[in-house]
Amino acid sequence: MATVAGVAVETGHWIGGERVASAGGSASAPQPTFTDVSPIDERPLAEIARGGARDAEAAVEAARRAFPAWARTGREERARLLHAIADGVEKRIEELAQVETADNGALIRSHRRGVMPRVAHNFRFFADWLLKLGHQDFETRGHTNHVSWDPAGVCALITPWNAPLMLATWKIAPALAAGNTVVLKPAEWTPLTASLLAGITAEAGLPDGVFNVVQGYGAEVGGPLTAHPDVKRISFTGSVPTARIIAASAAPNLTPLSLELGGKSPLIVFADADLDLAVDLAVEQYDNAGQVCLAATRLLVESSIADEFTRRFVEKAGRIKQGDPREETTDIGPQIHRRHLERVDGFVQRAKAAGARALIGGGPNDELGGLYYRPTLFTDAPENAEILTEEVFGPVLTLQTFDTEDQAVAMANGTRFGLAATLATGDPERARRVTGQLVAGTVWVNCFFVRDLQAPFGGARQSGVGREGGDWSFDFYCDLKNTVTAPWAR
Numbered sequence: 001m002a003t004v005a006g007v008a009v010e011t012g013h014w015i016g017g018e019r020v021a022s023a024g025g026s027a028s029a030p031q032p033t034f035t036d037v038s039p040i041d042e043r044p045l046a047e048i049a050r051g052g053a054r055d056a057e058a059a060v061e062a063a064r065r066a067f068p069a070w071a072r073t074g075r076e077e078r079a080r081l082l083h084a085i086a087d088g089v090e091k092r093i094e095e096l097a098q099v100e101t102a103d104n105g106a107l108i109r110s111h112r113r114g115v116m117p118r119v120a121h122n123f124r125f126f127a128d129w130l131l132k133l134g135h136q137d138f139e140t141r142g143h144t145n146h147v148s149w150d151p152a153g154v155c156a157l158i159t160p161w162n163a164p165l166m167l168a169t170w171k172i173a174p175a176l177a178a179g180n181t182v183v184l185k186p187a188e189w190t191p192l193t194a195s196l197l198a199g200i201t202a203e204a205g206l207p208d209g210v211f212n213v214v215q216g217y218g219a220e221v222g223g224p225l226t227a228h229p230d231v232k233r234i235s236f237t238g239s240v241p242t243a244r245i246i247a248a249s250a251a252p253n254l255t256p257l258s259l260e261l262g263g264k265s266p267l268i269v270f271a272d273a274d275l276d277l278a279v280d281l282a283v284e285q286y287d288n289a290g291q292v293c294l295a296a297t298r299l300l301v302e303s304s305i306a307d308e309f310t311r312r313f314v315e316k317a318g319r320i321k322q323g324d325p326r327e328e329t330t331d332i333g334p335q336i337h338r339r340h341l342e343r344v345d346g347f348v349q350r351a352k353a354a355g356a357r358a359l360i361g362g363g364p365n366d367e368l369g370g371l372y373y374r375p376t377l378f379t380d381a382p383e384n385a386e387i388l389t390e391e392v393f394g395p396v397l398t399l400q401t402f403d404t405e406d407q408a409v410a411m412a413n414g415t416r417f418g419l420a421a422t423l424a425t426g427d428p429e430r431a432r433r434v435t436g437q438l439v440a441g442t443v444w445v446n447c448f449f450v451r452d453l454q455a456p457f458g459g460a461r462q463s464g465v466g467r468e469g470g471d472w473s474f475d476f477y478c479d480l481k482n483t484v485t486a487p488w489a490r
């Protein structure tokens with residue numbers, strides 16, 4: 001047990017309804033614990049169980065045993081329990097917000113008002129969607145076809161640190177609603193809210209073993225988890241290199257995968273756009289200190305307005321208040337970890353060396369020190385420079401200009417990613433033409449990050465495999481079955 005921001009947090013795994021220490025004895029996890037550090041001041045927060053193969057095995061076994069009873073539990077009862085979990089989350093919004101901010105450095109004000117309410121909504125939405133899930137029976141030469149969504153079994157869910165509880169529950173809720181049991185492996189840099197959620201599920205009355213959490217490093221505990229033959233689905237949100245390792249690990253068992261990966265998304269600003277709106281949308285891309293998969297990090301601006309756009313952008317970005325994420329007035333906080341900050345800075349320094357010019361930022365925030373990195377905007381990056389094509393996952397944007405619509409589309413589509421795209425235009429006809437040509441899982445026109453959980457969510461190209469959300473989540477987490485019945489009376 002540790003106390004973080006005044007909240008008691010269990011530090012063990014959660015397996016079969018019990019808090020357990022690491023089983024040890026596994027070469028893959030040489031120490032029983034690891035140290036969780038706060039990005040706010042790089043001070044230790046807690047010693048967390050460091051899982052290995054035996055812990056992954058124990059969690060899958062607990063989930064496998066719990067599966068038959070949970071799969072038989074009626075839809076109404078499953079939905080009721082998910083709503084009870086949402087109630088538990090809503091009662092603890094402040095605690096969850098405090099702990100998440102201490103653990104990942106994202107803003108307390110976002111956690112209070114946006115993220116933790118969304119966590120509760122993840123459970124409520126999939127509970128309600130389960131009750132509506134269905135397909136009209138249809139006939140084939142007098143035979144009825146009936147489509148059903150059968151639970152698949154144990155789901156391994158592996159999640160990142162940038163929005164830990166929100167991204168985990170976006171998978172946990174549909175997996176449980178579908179009648180599956182779950183083993184969650186949260187990111188090692190942000191283990192705490194998953195542990196709090198385990199307590200909330202128990203209080204809500206979720207049966208033991210239906211939801212399990214194993215803590216630890218990806219290779220040590222995530223590896224054995226994804227290779228386990230009793231795991232029937234793997235849903236992963238994270239980076240492309242890790243996705244490749246997980247896909248290889250899943251391959252011998254042909255375990256179905258859902259992969260939500262990185263991006264290098266564009267914001268296309270046409271000369272006919274509302275310029276204030278376009279500038280607001282652009283500056284919003286520094287949210288969460290740039291650690292957002294969907295962030296439109298490439299600003300593509302029509303040449304005729306580029307000077308004015310840039311002037312207003314620099315002016316507005318200059319008013320961003322960087323600092324302690326626990327303060328309500330702070331706009332952006334620190335990077336998650338020193339290793340991540342160094343990675344971000346590596347991109348920035350290489351971009352400069354390649355000839356790109358930092359109009360703002362371009363290095364760590366010396367006044368604040370620690371893990372604070374200054375919001376950065378590059379122009380004049382040479383064609384095909386790394387900074388224009390690779391995901392930085394920090395507060396680093398690039399600005400490029402275009403002269404024609406075709407050029408804008410070609411630039412927007414010119415990376416190996418395809419997670420999202422945003423455009424600002426005052427012309428609905430243009431919006432229709434351009435959106436039709438963009439390669440992206442989500443396209444926003446004159447808006448950003450408006451999310452409805454019934455929409456398909458995921459990425460094209462290397463931004464992912466598959467879609468989750470609404471029916472698509474149930475399609476992934478279930479074994480779909482079509483039952484064809486001959487006429488009874490002949």
Ligand SMILES: NC(=O)c1ccc[n+]([C@@H]2O[C@H](COP(=O)([O-])OP(=O)(O)OC[C@H]3O[C@@H](n4cnc5c(N)ncnc54)[C@H](O)[C@@H]3O)[C@@H](O)[C@H]2O)c1
Nearest residue numbers: 159160161186187218219222223238239242260261262293
């Ligand atoms: N598309 C989306 O919905 C979305 C959302 C948020 C973040 N992301 C992406 O996530 C990345 C940032 O997150 P990250 O740095 O935590 O990613 P990451 O790939 O390093 O880690 C993600 C998770 O995978 C685990 N992992 C690492 N190696 C593993 C292995 N060998 N086997 C099993 N699990 C393993 C980690 O422990 C962690 O829990 C960015 O690329 C970002 O774009 C995507």
Ligand SMILES: O=C/C=C/C=C(\O)C(=O)O
Nearest residue numbers: 162170291292293294451
């Ligand atoms: O950083 C990435 C944020 C992803 C958002 C979602 O997955 C979501 O809103 O469900």
